[in-house]
Amino acid sequence: MTATTRDPSTTDTRRPIYRRPEILTDRSTHYCPGCGHGIVHRVVAELLDEMALGPRTIGVASVGCSVFAYDYFDIDFVESPHGRAPAVATGVRRVRPDAFVFTYQGDGDLAAIGTAEIVHAAARGERISVIFVNNGIYGMTGGQMAPTTLLGQRTTSSPTGREAGAAGYPLPITEMLAILPGVSYAARGSIADPSAIGKTKAMLRRAFQIQEVGGGLSIVEVLSTCPVGWGMTATASMEHLARDVVKTYPLGVMVDRAATTGG
Amino acid sequence: MTIATDITPPPLRPVLMKGNEAIAEAAIQAGCDAYFGYPITPQAELLEWMARRMPELGRVFIQAESELGAINMALGAAATGARVLVSSSSPGISLMAEAMSYMAGSELPMVLVNVMRAGPGLGGIGPSQADYFQATKGHGHGDYRVPVLAPSSIAEAVDLVATAFEIAERYRTPTMLLADGVMGQAMEPVVPVYRTPERLPDGWQLGGADGRRPRVVSSIHLQPEELEVHNRRLQAKYRTIEEREVRWASERLDDAEIAIVAYGTSARVARTAIERARDHGLKVGLFRPITLWPFPTEALAALATRTRAILVVEMSAGQLVEDVRLAVEGRTPVFLHGRTGGVVPTPGEVVEALRRAWAMTEGHELDGR
Amino acid sequence: MAIATHDVVKTARRIASFEPLDIATDRCKGCELCIGICPKHCLILDDTTVNALGYHPVRLTDAALCTSCALCARICPDVVFAVFARPKEG
Numbered sequence: 001m002t003a004t005t006r007d008p009s010t011t012d013t014r015r016p017i018y019r020r021p022e023i024l025t026d027r028s029t030h031y032c033p034g035c036g037h038g039i040v041h042r043v044v045a046e047l048l049d050e051m052a053l054g055p056r057t058i059g060v061a062s063v064g065c066s067v068f069a070y071d072y073f074d075i076d077f078v079e080s081p082h083g084r085a086p087a088v089a090t091g092v093r094r095v096r097p098d099a100f101v102f103t104y105q106g107d108g109d110l111a112a113i114g115t116a117e118i119v120h121a122a123a124r125g126e127r128i129s130v131i132f133v134n135n136g137i138y139g140m141t142g143g144q145m146a147p148t149t150l151l152g153q154r155t156t157s158s159p160t161g162r163e164a165g166a167a168g169y170p171l172p173i174t175e176m177l178a179i180l181p182g183v184s185y186a187a188r189g190s191i192a193d194p195s196a197i198g199k200t201k202a203m204l205r206r207a208f209q210i211q212e213v214g215g216g217l218s219i220v221e222v223l224s225t226c227p228v229g230w231g232m233t234a235t236a237s238m239e240h241l242a243r244d245v246v247k248t249y250p251l252g253v254m255v256d257r258a259a260t261t262g263g
Numbered sequence: 264m265t266i267a268t269d270i271t272p273p274p275l276r277p278v279l280m281k282g283n284e285a286i287a288e289a290a291i292q293a294g295c296d297a298y299f300g301y302p303i304t305p306q307a308e309l310l311e312w313m314a315r316r317m318p319e320l321g322r323v324f325i326q327a328e329s330e331l332g333a334i335n336m337a338l339g340a341a342a343t344g345a346r347v348l349v350s351s352s353s354p355g356i357s358l359m360a361e362a363m364s365y366m367a368g369s370e371l372p373m374v375l376v377n378v379m380r381a382g383p384g385l386g387g388i389g390p391s392q393a394d395y396f397q398a399t400k401g402h403g404h405g406d407y408r409v410p411v412l413a414p415s416s417i418a419e420a421v422d423l424v425a426t427a428f429e430i431a432e433r434y435r436t437p438t439m440l441l442a443d444g445v446m447g448q449a450m451e452p453v454v455p456v457y458r459t460p461e462r463l464p465d466g467w468q469l470g471g472a473d474g475r476r477p478r479v480v481s482s483i484h485l486q487p488e489e490l491e492v493h494n495r496r497l498q499a500k501y502r503t504i505e506e507r508e509v510r511w512a513s514e515r516l517d518d519a520e521i522a523i524v525a526y527g528t529s530a531r532v533a534r535t536a537i538e539r540a541r542d543h544g545l546k547v548g549l550f551r552p553i554t555l556w557p558f559p560t561e562a563l564a565a566l567a568t569r570t571r572a573i574l575v576v577e578m579s580a581g582q583l584v585e586d587v588r589l590a591v592e593g594r595t596p597v598f599l600h601g602r603t604g605g606v607v608p609t610p611g612e613v614v615e616a617l618r619r620a621w622a623m624t625e626g627h628e629l630d631g632r
Numbered sequence: 633m634a635i636a637t638h639d640v641v642k643t644a645r646r647i648a649s650f651e652p653l654d655i656a657t658d659r660c661k662g663c664e665l666c667i668g669i670c671p672k673h674c675l676i677l678d679d680t681t682v683n684a685l686g687y688h689p690v691r692l693t694d695a696a697l698c699t700s701c702a703l704c705a706r707i708c709p710d711v712v713f714a715v716f717a718r719p720k721e722g
Contacts, residue, residue, distance in 0.1 A: 014650070014716035018705040028685060029710065034663030038709025055473035060339065061481070070479045076469040078342040079481035081365050084335035087327065091339025091347075092469070094323040095297050099471055117335070120328035194669065194706040227663075234663040 021045035023054045023074050030068060034234020036224030037066050039191045040133055043201045044104075045073060047208055057100045060089045062114075064106035065139045083114025086121035089128045100211065102129040107148040108138040111173045118177065118219075125182025125216030129207045132174065132219055135226040136245065143229035147171040150248050155229070170248050174221040178254035184215035187253040190223035192242035196251075203253065215258045223249055277452035282417045282442065283308035285453050286350075286376060289424035291316055292457030296345040297323035299333040301355060304388045305444040306378035309350045330355035334362040334375075341371040342480040344468030346428060350376035352444075353394050354385065356402065363437050364403030367497070368482030372431035372463075374424070376440045378447035381578075381605035389605015390444030392527060395582035398439050399556040406494055408501045410438045410508060411555040415530040417451040423553075425458035432463050434504055441555060443578065445528040445607060501557075510553035511562055515541075519548030521620055522566055524587050525576040526552050528607065533576050536613035545617055555583075560590040567594040572620045574598045576613055578606070596624055652698040654714040655690060662687035666704035666713070672697045675704060 024045045031037045048054050057075040061067060063082035070077030080088040085103035093101045110118050110132050121128065137155055138144040144157040148170050152161045178186035185207050189200030200222055207218035223245055225237035232240060280288070287309045290298070298317055300310040310326060317324035323340070327333035330351050337347045351359065356377045366373060377398065381391040398411045410430050414420035423440060431438040469478055484490035515537060516522060523533040530551045540547045550566055550573075552559050567573060573595055575584040584599045591597055600616035602608045660683060667675045667690065678691035690712065692698060705713040 013719040017700050017717050018702040018715040020711045028659050033661035042711050056471040058469050074477050076472050076477050077479045081361050087332045087335035088339035091336035095340045095345040096343050116328055194703045234665050235668045
């Protein structure tokens with residue numbers, strides 16, 4: 001049981017304003033202090049509870065810091081090799097038309113090794129929701145440069161700062177996917193502050209709704225932080241996110257094809 | 264009106280079928296729920312047959328963006344308990360190594376068909392048996408085994424497709440059917456009698472944790488001691504498969520002084536060579552492994568005690584021959600007749616090789632090369 | 633209008649004993665995101681104690697300052713906070 005500051009033996013007459021989502025397991029996560037994954041997990045869990053999706057959900061975990069995502073949600077999960085989550089999700093979706101299927105992928109997973117899989121799942125318009133957590137770094141393996149690392153950003157494999165000549169430009173993969181007709185919804189949010197988190201939750205809700213009404217692929221890119229990899233405090237990471245990262249990766253809804261077709 | 268009640272149904276007439284298509288239809292009849300593939304010679308017809316038939320039956324067909332996509336789609340579908348088939352040819356199978364390791368570690372059943380072509384690299388589109396190591400030593404990383412079934416005729420392939428699904432599901436393991444370009448492209452009579460294996464009971468399959476504990480399909484165990492326990496369990500499973508699922512066939516071995524060991528198309532060439540050799544007075548028989556893993560080690564070891572030589576015939580530079588030597592353990596000289604590049608050995612060549620083996624073992628102790 | 637002394641004391645006690653936050657101290661990782669976001673600046677890390685994860689967990693300094701806005705709960709990556717509003721009077 002979780003230790004709290006409150007004596008549970010007295011009758012609680014307080015009005016709940018916020019409670020832990022039911023579908024989150026009662027365990028401490030392995031994520032670093034201040035890691036954005038905890039916030040995204042929480043928001044996803046809130047939505048699964050609010051939309052009563054849990055009993056029908058099959059999640060596809062990927063490879064990255066979030067490889068243990070299945071330890072934190074009380075739902076069925078399948079582990080996918082690095083980058084392959086959209087293909088694994090395709091297999092699940094095609095044989096389980098009634099399930100609610102999402103992938104949970106980081107930027108190294110989705111935008112590097114998994115580029116082919118996400119492009120083709122999007123091209124096929126697979127009825128899955130892709131939760132794309134972009135913190136511009138390979139966190140799990142110690143903080144290497146990723147396709148979404150910002151120009152000039154220092155990482156363990158770009159120690160003098162990313163230079164376009166050698167390492168190319170940050171990849172706007174969600175914008176690239178948004179042009180495909182199979183993509184019903186593509187949006188980018190962030191977790192920099194509670195207001196941004198609220199907007200991101202609305203994007204994820206929209207994505208999940210679109211899956212439920214039979215739309216094509218929905219993807220929500222969530223700009224997130226990696227305080228340890230970025231070498232900043234959690235608070236400074238949020239400031240960096242709100243001030244700097246959004247210049248390369250602007251927030252907003254890129255496309256909502258379901259809206260224009262009355263979905 | 265009288266209705267006749269004593270009519271014997273006519274025997275099922277064989278249908279001339281292309282190997283690739285026969286294998287596909289056998290999978291369909293075995294209850295395949297989902298097929299994922301990618302075009303590659305010489306198995307494209309398998310994909311095309313599935314493209315037509317699976318949607319007709321309301322089942323799942325996807326031509327994926329690559330073999331990587333296909334095998335990972337299979338992983339996802341298999342995790343829900345669906346009966347899944349993937350087919351490819353040698354270079355595509357190399358791409359699938361990663362997912363095969365994951366599926367072995369996650370204990371997922373599925374069937375992978377490799378219609379072997381010549382390599383290495385892009386190689387050629389002629390037939391080969393040079394993926395023997397890949398198939399039997401476990402394409403990907405880590406300690407795991409994959410049951411490998413090797414038909415030597417299209418009719419046998421049809422039967423072994425059902426067996427492959429049975430083995431895959433009975434032991435929760437990816438399983439391979441190893442064919443070659445000759446078998447894939449040839450047309451032979453097939454009696455349309457199929458087997459549909461029973462379905463597994465529910466227990467581990469994903470489907471949404473509605474009214475039950477959530478389930479996770481994964482292969483990660485970060486604690487070394489835990490991962491070792493998991494590996495021991497997998498190994499125990501493989502020992503069980505070795506005890507129960509070995510298959511081989513023998514022809515004319517009762518009085519054989521030389522045994523040919525061959526599988527697949529090479530076994531058929533060997534059969535003709537044996538006819539001719541016997542016409543010339545050489546007493547030769549055929550030992551034909553049907554499971555390449557588990558390898559029929561005991562049976563071959565026993566055979567080796569009463570032959571003067573073993574000749575391995577394969578379409579490779581020498582892969583099956585290594586397992587033969589391991590099984591024989593020096594009891595008898597082992598010779599190899601191997602062709603590569605997509606070249607199919609002729610019966611004449613094999614007879615020549617038999618003659619050489621005969622001559623070289625005339626009262627001599629020889630290294631079997 | 634005169635208010636009886638014992639009613640004042642009872643009300644004061646009820647207000648003082650209201651706990652707007654349940655804090656899962658053993659899940660806190662001391663990241664301080666909540667401390668920065670709290671508009672009333674009533675959260676600090678309790679450096680008199682270390683939890684099982686090895687961090688100083690967050691502590692509410694003064695329940696009277698807390699307005700139950702729940703910004704702390706919305707920024708916390710470890711779902712440490714459950715937030716409550718006062719029970720309705722009467």
